[in-house]
Amino acid sequence: MIVSERKPLAEIRRMIAPYQRLLTLGCGTCATVCGAGGEREVSFLNSALRVAQAKSGNETHTLSEYTVKRQCDLEFLDPLVEKVGDIDAILALSCGIGMQVIAERFPDMPVLPGVNTSFMGAVDEYGVWDERCAACGDCRLEETGGICPITRCTKGILNGPCAGTKDGKCEVSKDMDCGWILIYKRLEGLGQLEKMRRYYPPRNFRTIPRPKRIISQANIDTGEDND
Amino acid sequence: MYSAVTDNTQQNQGNRTKKSSTDHSLMPPCQATCPLHMDIREYVDLVAQGKIMEALQVIRDDNPFPSICAYVCDYPCEDTCRRCQVDKPVAIRMLKRFAVEFGGDRMIQVKAETTHRERVAIVGSGPAGLSVAYYLRKLGYPVTVFEADSKPGGMLRVGIPEYRLPPKIIDTEIQRLIQMGVEIKVNTRVVSLDRLFDMGYQAVFVAIGAHQGRKLRIPGADLDDTWTAVSFLRNARLKQKGNIGEKVVVLGGGNVAFDCARTARRSGAKEMHIACLEPRDEMLADAPEIEQAEEEGIVIHPSRTFTRIIDKDGHVAGVECLKLRSMEFDKEGKLHLDIIEGSEHSLAADTVIFAIGQCPDLNLFSGLSGLEVTKQGTIVIDQATLSTHHPGIFAGGDVVTGTASVTQALATGREAAFRINDYLQHRYPLAGKEAEENPLGDLFPETVETIRKTERLEPSILPTEARVKSFEAVELVYDWEAATEEARRCLHCGTGAEILFQDKCATCLACLRVCPYHVPYLDDSGTIQIPADQCQACGICVAECPAKAIVLRKPYGRQQISEELDHIVKAAAQLNLKPLIIGFCCQYGLSGTGTLASLRRGAKAGIWIVPVLCAAKVEAEQLLYAFEMGAEGVFVAGCGEQCARENIAFWVRQHVEKVRKTLAQIGLEPERLEAFNLSATDEEPVKALNSFTEKIGELCFASVITQEVKR
Amino acid sequence: MTNSLFEEKLQSDEFLVTTEIGPPKGTDNSEMVEHIDLLKDKVDAINITDHQSSVMRFPSIGGCLLVKEHGGEPILQITCRDRNRLAIQAELLLAYSRGIGNVLCLTGDSIDVGDHKEAKPVFDLDSVQLLRMIRTMESGTDIGGNELKGAPKFCLGASVHPEADFIEPQLIKFDKKIAAGAQFFQTQSIFDLDSFRRFIQYAAQFDVKILAGIIVLASARMAQFMNNNVPGIMVPQAIIDELSSVEKGKVLQKGIEIAVRLIKTIKEENLCHGIHIMAVGRERIVPDILEAAELVRVSPK
Known part of the structure; x- marks a missing residue:
């Protein structure tokens, strides 16, 4: 699982400052599992932002919320099509992959990362994740x-x-x-x-050149990919 | 406020839907066992919350005479209570009695309007007859009850000793029925059912009970100083002069035998003995009954069979007995006795009471054709319609079942009222659905192990010396604190968590990891399952599920808390009290013991309390939301030591810490959020709360956030 | 052709003495030069540490060049923490070309223990791979397999932790370092001679020279601090107690006494081939230790 962690509130507030209407967008897969960007965290973050806004007294963001099943596939973002008209930016609580897919899907919409994508890992005990890969x-x-x-x-x-x-x-x-x-x-x-x-020689850092890409065998066979 | 009772009853006929349980497969065993299928789980929970009036309302929804039940129910519910697996069952009957007495059942008036022309005659004013009368009256029928005795009540009045059911309880119910418009004709023996139809009644309910006592067919059984239990108790109850001797031997081992012996004790007998076939540990009477009887000096002689009553000059001189090695009934119900040779002996007595069962006395209706009668002398009815083979004549209670419990009679009466209604309205009779429902199964041993054991609080009883002197009620009612404490032992069977939004579930296993009872599991297909029959409804997984996919089956939830918060914010805005402090307080225990009330009274102005059912159910968002709604200070108050669970404080701290961290990030003092453990016993909570209030006041004063944190 | 004088001494039966000097944080080298001058004739070689404890300093190679200039025998410490294989190879070429003949190959402390915690930990190689890479370079090609125009030649050392609480994996690594080309080992600081003897018993099967690491403790608190914060150091409680037992002002003296005691025993028992004194910022006291341990050279080179 891709483990992420919510960004500090101050950083999020700095990012959202220029935008009036924000959609806080949760991801129902990894970000939910690691407790950083599921439905619960989306509403918690919005609530925290509203308290902060009330405290500062000079911000007037409108915060809405939505959680999709998975942000890292374009198709899951379809329900957002009718929402993006009413917002100025998306505050995404997903890993960096999800955020970039959103950016790809909505070319005119600023995407703000509400979480830091930390690592790939597994749970140790409830609420504790460890990097594993x-x-x-x-x-x-x-x-x-x-x-x-x-x-x-x-x-x-x-x-x-x-x-x-x-x-x-x-x-x-x-x-x-x-x-x-x-x-x-x-x-x-x-x-x-x-x-x-055994002696292990220095690592090969060029297993796949960056940005890495994997083309499945099936595509090559059917000639769909010109490589 | 109790007018709702009438409305509910109207809907309850046919399919009596339970308000609280959305899934009929999750009926708790207590409810399934109760002949009236009372929503025990619900009213016990309301008692735990200190909502006694509401508890009573739930009780009244399903029970026509809860006060009577509170005294004499044989509480089969407690035998099936799943807490038996953990320690001892919840003291359901005593909780009901508490709710009935503290909720003021006596004062409740039940309204009934006549909406039908068809008149119904009820023969017999025992529990079955009165129950039919109650429900038919509520259904809008003119009802007349015929009673041969001078006072209505049937076995309630003449079969149950006063120390178990004070007569004033019966009188109250009779009075209520009369207020509802039930006509009760006492001293009126019905000799012909046909005559009733001639008089214009369109349906008749026969509930004449089983008042014919039985004696063993042994020599001497017809001597002058031998009684049947029925006649003995009746005599005692109607204060008719009886010639009770000094040495009384009661033959039989059921509750009635004990009623006789204990009544004899109170009527001046010097020596009381009970002798029965069953070995000591198989006696049919309830354990407390046996215990109390022994305290009162009653001697028990188990494993005996009786050969004759010793006749001395035409008077009873004793009972000749044989000792038994064992006894058992075979498949045909035939009794086999293994008698110890040469064990002949006698028990000296001048009075012998046969408490070996009773049957209906149907000679009254000999003239009526179409009334089929069994070998045992009971009336045969169609189980679905409760109708005899004679159209318009229904029967129920002991006259159909033979001797049974009061609660069963009340249940039959209710059922009969609905079936008579069907008959009179020409509807196809559809029985209630309870029979199809499967109650929850047993708890797994693994689950049992994780449940905190709590001591069952037994109600006080009158001291032996005091109770044998009179017919005063032996059992005393719980006080407020004991009742709420005992009620909290309920395991809330079947109200637990369910994954309501499977599509949202990310199978993150948070529920599996946080569950203190290890209930959720992954099935072979990789789907998380929360077995309803094992879930203890603590709500921790609900508050932790990152996808908000889990809800509790009981409709106490986030929405309720949010609504309460909105309400508070509105009310607070009107009063303009500063600082606004919102407290989420555990309703269990705190409220019951008055701590919550004293908090409200004792704490300084500006504190608004959101009652919650367990502090661990308060989610972090809700704490934050309170700030969002303008609270300057927020606290969570758990019930402390008395909590029925082990780990609530841990989860409360988790939620509080999360929000505190966020507050700090926002630039608000984390001290604005506090968790208290409020225990019922000490005075500290109010003090702690006041110092918290002062602190909030200072924080507001010091940092002018007061003016800023508002919406 | 090797530049190493130290390598020759390794072949001899002499009881060897090395020590180390930490370079300054900044451009002012005067103190380091002072230390070099003080020690260059009293020991067989001087290690110049490479950002010891991950604290950024003047580079080891810079220090080694100064040792060289002042007539000493330097040991270049190279860790894998800060440079990838290109940078390390380049540095080795420079070192060889400027007459530096000894390299101590280390993995390096973690970035997290130092003063640049946010820096990228490189660890492109580990110590075993570093040793191998140098041997590869000596054979005329770089690690990428490309021919070198002029190959270096070094006397290679490595480190070992004889008192590690989990010794077996350390010994496996020790084996691998030898197989990769390590000729001498400067051990992590030792205190417990029993465990050191056990290690020596094991190491005896290999044709390598072992120099026991001797650290000079200046106070009980320093010992405690190193136990908690310096990787690879385990000062036993008995030593800490011994340090605490003396009055203030005499603790350093006690520390020296402990170090000398260790050295003397090692020498008397002929446990290993020499010692490596780590004075950790108190390089000035090294001559006193040598004197007390009767290791003063009669005819300095």
Whole structure:
């Protein structure tokens, strides 16, 4: 899941300042799951903006709200067609993908990011998410016992732990597990420590050139794509 | 305000829809077991909220004589209460009695207008007859009740001892019926049903009960000092002189046997014994009944069979008994006894009472053709129409079922009223739908484990010395605090969370993760399920669901809170009180114990209270919304220690912290939002609240936000 | 052809002494030069740290050049934190061309512990890959496989943490560093000789030189602080207690005493091939330590 986090209110208020009529747009998929941009957060944010507006006394935004199932596909944005006429900007509570799809769908409509797209991750416990994948395009989880050194090690190094590990934790924070200790324990459990003894050469950062694009095999076969 | 009762009853016939439950498959077992299918869950919840008048109204919707039920119902609901799985059942009957007495049932007047010409005669003024009279009258029929005795009430008056049902309770109900326009003719024995039709009645309801006591067919059973329970109790109740001896032996192990023994105790007997077939732990009487009887000095002799009443000069001298190893009824209902050889012995007695059952006395109607009678002497009816084979003659109560509970009689009476209505209006008789409804199943052991155990508060009873001296009611009613406390033990079966908007559900599993009872689960297709029969209706998932896809089946929700808020803001604007402080206060316990009221009184002006059903149900948005609506200070008050749940404070803090953080980001002092734990017992809440109010006042004064935070 | 004098000493049976100097934050090098002059003849080589603890400073290579100018033997510290493989290779070419012969290959502390927490952590390589890359360059091609016009040659060192609480993965990495070309190891600071002996027992199978890292503690509070904030340091409670036991003003003396005690034992027991003294900003006291530990060179080079 793509994990995002709401931006500080002050930043949002700065962004919306030039626009009178705003639509706060939630996303019913990842942003809902990570509690950053579901229907609940949309109305909470609008309410917070209204309190802030009342406090400052000199803002008069009109805030409306709507949540689509998924912002990252054009088709889901169709219900907005009749709404965009009445608004000056969309405050999107979705990941950067959703925001850009909105921008593509409504060329004349300013899109403001209400959240920061943080990482791809999984839930640890309720309300706590951890990064799990960096989308490096060169998955090596087979070598590391299913634990990603790129995301779980603060340095993303490939040949074992640095000397900063203490009590199984990372030098950066006592609350953060050392990814390499986790990998070691897991490989030891799997009886595959030889994988850790192997030398891993420097990463290939050019697995897919940026901006990355994937063209599915099916399209090539049917000749729909001229590559 | 009770005129609504009349209206509801009109709609209730046929399909008696419950206001609260939207799904009939979610009928709580208490309601399903109740012969009257009373909305127990609803009125218990209202008691918990301290809404006693409303509770009574719910009770009256389904029960013609709640005061009577409150004393004598055999409460099968408590046997099926799902709290039995956790600890002990909710004390439903005593809560009803509390609602009836504290809600002022005596004062309620029920209005009835005559809207039909067809007259209905009711033979017998026992619970079934009076119930029919009540409902037919409410349906608009002229009704006449014929009673052979000098006072109406039937078994209520002559079969149940006064210490269990004070006569004034019956009198009140009779008075209410008379006010409704029911004609009651006492001292009038109906000898011919045909005659009633001649007199112009178009339907007759026969509810003459089962007043014919039975005796064992053993030698000596017809001696002078032997009684049937019916005649003994009747004698005692009508204060007719009886020749009760000093040593009384009651044969039988049901509640009636105990009624006899305890009545004998109060009538001056010196020694009271109860002897019965059943072993001690299988006796049919209710446990408290047995316990109280023993306290009153009644000796119980279980596992006996009786061979003869000892005759000494034409007087009773004792009962000859044999001890039993075991007893059982076979499939045909035939009794098999395993007698211990050589265990012959006798119980000395000068009075023997047979409490072994009773049957209707149908000799009265011997002249009427078409009235089919069973071997047991009861009237045969069509179960769907409650009609005898004679058109226009209906029957119900003990005369049809044999000895049964008062509540069953009331239920039959209500049903009969609707069927008689069908008959008179030439409608196809459609029975109520309750029979088709499946009550909720058992709680899973995993769920049971997570539910907080709470002690059942037993009502006080009169001390033994006091109660044996007179026929005063033995049970005392709860006080206000005990009642609300006990009512909060209800598990709210079937009112829990449901995913109302499946399309919105992002399957984020928030509900699964936050549920303190581990109820939601992912099914094999990857859809989240919240089993209604396990959900404890705490509302935490509702307040957490990021997609707002979950609602509680009970219509207490965000909308209600928002409406309340809007109302407050309007009212506050009119009064122009500053600072405006809005408090979300748990209605459970707080209100019941008067804490909420004392908050309103004791706290300084400007505090407006939004009552909520559990503080954890207050969502973060609602707290923020209060500020949006112009509140300068907001607080959430939970009920503290007395909470029926474990983890409410945690979730309240979560919501409060989220909003506090946002307030800080806006530039408002986070201290403007506070969470209190208001406990019923101490005086602190008012103090804490006052200091909060002062603080808000200072904040407003210090930072001129008062003028700015408004809309 | 190697520029390293230190490499020759590694071949000998001499008990080696290295120390390290942290460059200044700014352009004023006077103090660093002072330290270089003070120490250059008393030790076998001087490490110049590379933005130690991720705190931005004058570069290691700049410090190494100064050591060189003043007649000392520098060890260039290179971490992978701040430069990608292009920048590191370029720096190595520069270093070699200016006569620097020793490189200590480190992964580098995390950006988060330093004074530029918002900076991009590079870590294009790790320490093992860095060692390999240098060996590749020595063979005449850069890491991209392109031919070099003139290849460098270095004496390569690395770091190891003998007292890590989870030692096995550290040892795996130690093996990998040796396989990648490390010739000597300057260990993380050691305190517990028992665990150090265990490590030495293991390391004995390899043809590498181990220099025990000795840190000089100036106060109990400093020890406590390093335990909490400096990656790879674990000062045992007994040492902290020992530091707290003496009166104010004599704590540094106590710290020196502890360091000397360690050094003497290591030397007496012939545990390893030398020591690496980390004075952490108190480079001035290094000669005192050496004197107390009877490690003063009779005929300085």
